[in-house]
Each structure stands twice: as C-alpha cells, then as structure tokens.
Amino acid sequence: MIIEAGKKYYTELNREIKAAEDREITIKGVLGQRYIGTGVKNKDITVYGTPGNAMGAYLSGTNITVYGNVQDAVGDTMDNGDIVVYGNGGDTLGYGMRGGSIYIRDNGGYRVGIHMKAYMEHQPVVVIGGKVGSFLGEYQAGGTIVVLGLGVDGAFPAGGYCGTGMHGGAMYIRSDVPPTELAPQVVAELCTPAMLEPAMACIENYCHYFDAGIKEILAKPFYKLTPGANNPYNDLYTAY
Amino acid sequence: MLKKEGQIRIPSGCAISGIIHKKGKPVINGSQIVDSIAVMHDRSNGLGGGFAGYGIYPEYADSYAFHVFYDDFKARQETERYLDKYFDVVNLSRIPVRKNKNIKDEPLIWRYFVDPIFTKIQEEKGEIDEEKFIVDTVFYINTYIDGAYIFSSGKNMGVFKAVGFPEDVGDFYKLEEYDGYCWTAHGRYPTNTPGWWGGAHPFALLDYSIVHNGEISSYDANRRFIEMFDYKCTLLTDTEVITYIIDFLNRKQGFDFEDIASIIAAPFWEEIEKMQPERARRFKTLRNAFASLLITGPFSIMCGFTDGLMALNDRLKLRSMVAGEKDDVVYIASEESAIRAVCPDVGNIWAPKGGEPIIVRVNREGE
Numbered sequence: 170m171i172i173e174a175g176k177k178y179y180t181e182l183n184r185e186i187k188a189a190e191d192r193e194i195t196i197k198g199v200l201g202q203r204y205i206g207t208g209v210k211n212k213d214i215t216v217y218g219t220p221g222n223a224m225g226a227y228l229s230g231t232n233i234t235v236y237g238n239v240q241d242a243v244g245d246t247m248d249n250g251d252i253v254v255y256g257n258g259g260d261t262l263g264y265g266m267r268g269g270s271i272y273i274r275d276n277g278g279y280r281v282g283i284h285m286k287a288y289m290e291h292q293p294v295v296v297i298g299g300k301v302g303s304f305l306g307e308y309q310a311g312g313t314i315v316v317l318g319l320g321v322d323g324a325f326p327a328g329g330y331c332g333t334g335m336h337g338g339a340m341y342i343r344s345d346v347p348p349t350e351l352a353p354q355v356v357a358e359l360c361t362p363a364m365l366e367p368a369m370a371c372i373e374n375y376c377h378y379f380d381a382g383i384k385e386i387l388a389k390p391f392y393k394l395t396p397g398a399n400n401p402y403n404d405l406y407t408a409y
Numbered sequence: 410m411l412k413k414e415g416q417i418r419i420p421s422g423c424a425i426s427g428i429i430h431k432k433g434k435p436v437i438n439g440s441q442i443v444d445s446i447a448v449m450h451d452r453s454n455g456l457g458g459g460f461a462g463y464g465i466y467p468e469y470a471d472s473y474a475f476h477v478f479y480d481d482f483k484a485r486q487e488t489e490r491y492l493d494k495y496f497d498v499v500n501l502s503r504i505p506v507r508k509n510k511n512i513k514d515e516p517l518i519w520r521y522f523v524d525p526i527f528t529k530i531q532e533e534k535g536e537i538d539e540e541k542f543i544v545d546t547v548f549y550i551n552t553y554i555d556g557a558y559i560f561s562s563g564k565n566m567g568v569f570k571a572v573g574f575p576e577d578v579g580d581f582y583k584l585e586e587y588d589g590y591c592w593t594a595h596g597r598y599p600t601n602t603p604g605w606w607g608g609a610h611p612f613a614l615l616d617y618s619i620v621h622n623g624e625i626s627s628y629d630a631n632r633r634f635i636e637m638f639d640y641k642c643t644l645l646t647d648t649e650v651i652t653y654i655i656d657f658l659n660r661k662q663g664f665d666f667e668d669i670a671s672i673i674a675a676p677f678w679e680e681i682e683k684m685q686p687e688r689a690r691r692f693k694t695l696r697n698a699f700a701s702l703l704i705t706g707p708f709s710i711m712c713g714f715t716d717g718l719m720a721l722n723d724r725l726k727l728r729s730m731v732a733g734e735k736d737d738v739v740y741i742a743s744e745e746s747a748i749r750a751v752c753p754d755v756g757n758i759w760a761p762k763g764g765e766p767i768i769v770r771v772n773r774e775g776e
Contacts, residue, residue: 179451201448201746219746238758240744241729257758259745260729278760279726302726302762328762329680 270294277301287311303328340394356397423622424449424596426742433771435464439584442592447576457597457609458578459570461618464590472522479517480556496523563616570609595620623708634701670766716771726763
C-alpha cells in the first residue's frame with residue numbers, strides 16, 4: 170500500500186498507517202510528520218522524505234526503512250524491530266532504547282545511544298556509518314553501539330564526553346587514532362579479532378544494507394569502549 | 410486581564426527558521442519563511458509567532474523603520490508627539506493586516522519611517538551618536554509612555570510579531586507582500602511565562618533581531634551585567650537580554666560575530682586548556698573579560714543584522730539545529746523538514762556543533 174503524506178498532520182498519517190491492511194506500507198513525500206511507526210504492529214514501513222522527530226518511538230514489532238535523513242529522537246524507547254536509514258541520523262538517536270536495531274548509513278548527531286539499556290535477550294544495537302557528535306553513549310547501561318567512521322581519517326569519529334555516565338554495554342568505534350576525549354570511567358582497548366567478534370554481525374548487516382565493503386571496514390582498527398572494571402555506578406543502579 | 414511576563418509561570422520547545430541570500434538579492438518572498446516555520450507547528454503552542462525581514466523597505470532604505478504596538482489612541486498621540494519633536498516622519502501608516510480568526514486582541518499596530526533631525530537633537534542633547542539616539546528613543550518610549558511599545562527600529566528591515574501560531578501571524582501581517590534578502594522566524598512555546606504581543610520573538614533593537622529556542626539559566630547574571638551599560642530589561646524574558654548583549658558587544662564594543670559566539674557560548678575551560686597557546690590566550694581573555702555574558706542553559710538562536718545572519722547553539726547542543734544550502738541561499742532551521750518544505754532538493758545538510766556559530770555575510774560584489 171502507498172500513502173502520500175503531503176501536508177497531512179501526523180495523527181492522520183499515523184491513523185492511516187495503523188488502518189492499512191497490507192504488511193508492506195510505503196509512505197511518500199514525508200515532511201516532518203512525527204511518531205511514524207509508533208504503536209504500529211507487524212508492518213514493514215518504507216519512508217521517502219524527511220520524517221519528523223521521534224520516528225519509531227516505542228517501536229515494537231515493526232520495521233522502518235527510510236530513504237532520506239531522519240531528525241531527532243529516532244527509536245526513542247523502542248522495544249524491537251529494525252530501523253534502517255539511507256542518510257543521516259539526528260540528535261538523541263536510540264534514546265532509552267531497550268531492544269531492536271538502528272542502522273544509519275551516514276552521520277549521527279549528539280547524544281546517540283543516550284540511556285540505552287539491555288535485559289537478557291533484549292540487546293539493542295545502534296550502528297552509525299560515519300561520525301557522531303558529542304556525548305555518544307551517555308548513561309549507556311546496556312546494548313551495543315558501533316561507529317564505523319567511514320570518510321573520517323586521522324580523527325576519532327565520535328565527539329567529546331564520549332561515554333559520560335556509561336555503566337553498561339559496549340561501544341565499538343573504528344578509528345585510526347585512539348580516543349582522547351572519553352569520560353574518565355570509560356576504558357578503551359584496541360580490539361583483537363576475538364574482541365570484535367560480538368560486533369561482527371552488526372558490521373555485516375551494515376555492509377548488507379548499504380552495500381559497503383567489509384574488507385575496507387576491517388582494514389582499520391576498532392576500539393572497544395566499556396565502563397571498566399571499577400564501575401562507580403554499579404551500586405547505584407543494581408542493588409546486589 | 411492578561412497577565413504579563415513575570416506575573417505567571419507556565420512551565421513547558423520553540424521553533425526557529427532562517428533564510429538568507431548570500432549575494433543580498435531581495436528575492437526571498439515572505440511566504441517562504443512562513444511555509445518553512447509552519448512545518449514545525451507542533452513546536453509552538455500558539456502563544457507567540459514572529460518574523461524579521463531584511464531588505465524589505467527599499468523605498469525607505471535610509472530611514473529608520475519603527476514598528477509600534479499601541480494599547481490605545483492616547484499612547485499613540487503621546488508617542489507621535491515625541492517622535493515629531495526629534496524626527497522627520499517621512500511616512501506613517503498602520504501596518505497592513507488581514508483578519509485571521511486565530512489572531513485576537515490585536516493592539517493598534519503602526520509603522521513610521523523616520524529621519525532624526527540632528528540640529529534639534531544637538532541643540533538639546535549636545536553631540537550624540539545617531540544609533541545611540543535611536544536606542545535612547547526606543548527605551549524612552551517603551552519605558553515611559555504607557556501602552557506604547559516600539560518592537561522594531563532598524564533600517565530597511567522590520568519585525569512582525571503577535572500572539573498566535575507563526576503561520577497565522579504571517580497571514581495576519583500579509584508577509585507575502587514583502588520581499589527581502591534575509592528572513593528569520595520564530596514559533597513560540599513559552600517557557601515559564603505567558604505569551605503577549607510584545608513578548609513574542611523576534612526581539613529587535615536597531616537592525617539586530619533575535620529569535621531563540623531555549624531557556625537561559627544565566628538570565629539574571631546576564632541582566633545584572635548588561636543593565637550596568639544603560640540597558641533596561643523591561644520584558645522579564647531571556648531573549649530580550651540576548652538582544653542587548655549582542656548590541657553591546659557588536660555595536661558598542663566592536664566585536665565581530667565570531668568573537669560574540671566565543672563569548673556567549675564560550676568553550677569549557679578544559680577545552681581551552683587543550684588549545685594551541687595563542688588560541689587559548691584569546692579565549693581566556695574573552696572569558697575573563699565577559700564572564701557575565703556567558704549564556705548557559707539550552708539554546709539555539711539566530712541573530713539577523715544588516716547584511717548577515719548568525720546561528721548558534723549552546724555549547725552542549727541541547728537544542729536541535731540544521732543548515733543547508735542551495736545556489737546562493739542558506740537555510741537554517743530547528744528541523745530539516747522546515748528547510749525541505751521550501752527547498753526540497755537542498756544540498757549539503759549539516760548540523761553545526763554546540764558553540765560553533767554559522768555566520769553568513771552578504772557579499773554583493775560582482776552584482
């Protein structure tokens with residue numbers, strides 16, 4: 170089914186998406202309509218245009234593919250499903266995400282993966298092809314963030330204050346220089362192939378979605394960032 | 410009765426948008442900026458919307474254009490008596506508006522194109538800088554004439570604002586009848602304070618106009634400092650103080666907009682320490698000299714001025730802002746969709762870093 174978004178208000182657009190009987194829905198001409206995919210079950214949504222803030226918020230059981238850039242707060246508190254963006258991501262991408270995956274072909278904004286968390290089999294994943302702004306993985310409590318730094322040479326592809334308040338999960342960042350602006354409790358280690366193994370599936374998916382060369386990607390080193398052994402926040406959030 | 414700023418607190422986002430032609434051609438119609446800000450409807454709540462247009466008054470380009478709100482006829486009489494004393498009023502009229510069902514309680518809205526009468530001013534006040542005299546006039550009328558409020562006082566530019574959603578405000582002021590080389594727009598979602606006509610953005614003084622999304626936690630520190638230099642923060646709202654800070658730093662102190670960005674969104678000390686010595690010294694000096702003009706809290710602002718536009722985020726980038734370009738036009742907005750609404754195939758979309766200004770200056774060479 171094809172929906173023309175035009176100047177429709179977001180409530181109307183989202184009502185049409187929910188009412189559609191087809192599993193596959195294509196929305197054309199999207200211009201700033203918010204909350205696309207929120208509360209929608211068992212659909213595959215393809216978006217052309219520029220979806221508004223909080224696309225895929227609370228996403229559960231639906232997949233979204235976007236041909237264009239996305240704005241802020243994509244995948245806010247999403248549960249599961251895949252979001253694939255052929256373009257840039259905005260600020261606070263994957264905010265409080267607790268499952269599913271987000272793949273961004275190009276760059277991400279500030280605070281990507283803020284407050285991501287994980288629980289048993291719910292392991293959220295955010296993969297960014299290019300670079301990201303400051304506060305990557307701020308307060309990260311679980312899940313996996315991968316930044317590939319494609320197109321970035323001689324500089325770490327994440328901005329300052331990376332991992333501020335991070336107390337769980339892991340980040341894998343591909344860079345030819347080591348990080349210098351990490352939050353103090355974050356430990357960065359140069360990855361051996363074995364250490365990179367948990368992120369390999371994400372990297373392969375990225376290559377699959379965006380037709381990128383895995384050989385080129387693996388030709389540069391990755392740094393694994395974790396909260397470190399003496400985690401000062403552990404006692405604060407888990408009482409055992 | 411409608412409560413004004415400071416009498417009530419309404420806890421609560423905002424939207425901003427700007428378009429500028431890099432060669433200064435007045436070819437951007439007012440309807441474009443309205444179409445852009447309208448896309449971000451949900452960032453406002455109907456308590457304020459406004460626009461600033463530059464290059465819109467070519468026929469009176471050398472006169473100051475005063476846009477004034479009057480509560481009543483008496484305020485108008487009193488103001489006109491004051492203006493007649495010191496200015497040649499080249500033209501005066503009500504600002505043309507059309508009825509819009511969503512715009513209510515409009516004041517009397519008048520526009521004056523004026524030239525200061527120097528002999529008269531010198532006779533009474535001695536030698537005085539022309540721009541200072543204009544600023545003094547604006548403050549005098551806004552402070553001492555009850556029910557009169559000059560909300561725009563630059564040359565070849567004008568502010569149009571009201572209580573309402575920005576698309577309704579644009580319709581109300583018939584902005585499609587104006588063409589300019591630069592426009593800014595604001596959709597308001599007041600934080601802490603109610604919306605009233607004077608409190609809508611842009612705030613303007615001379616040719617500076619400010620639109621702002623955010624909340625300034627340093628307001629009182631900024632206000633105390635700037636009031637030492639004869640500014641009066643009468644509106645009890647944070648955006649007003651930004652306007653005065655920029656007037657103070659640019660017009661009075663002679664700083665360019667790069668330095669102004671370094672002062673109001675200064676880098677953290679730990680970042681300054683990592684800089685090359687020369688650069689670090691410059692930032693240290695600016696931070697030390699104007700510590701009280703550091704603006705903290707989340708903000709994205711746009712400052713229009715004659716032949717230019719600056720956009721700036723707070724240093725932690727707690728508000729969104731994106732920019733794009735096509736041909737000779739630069740677009741900046743809170744959301745990319747607001748740019749695509751008026752320029753679907755805009756190229757080179759980027760998001761500036763926190764504290765990193767975008768400064769566009771018009772270059773008319775070769776035209």
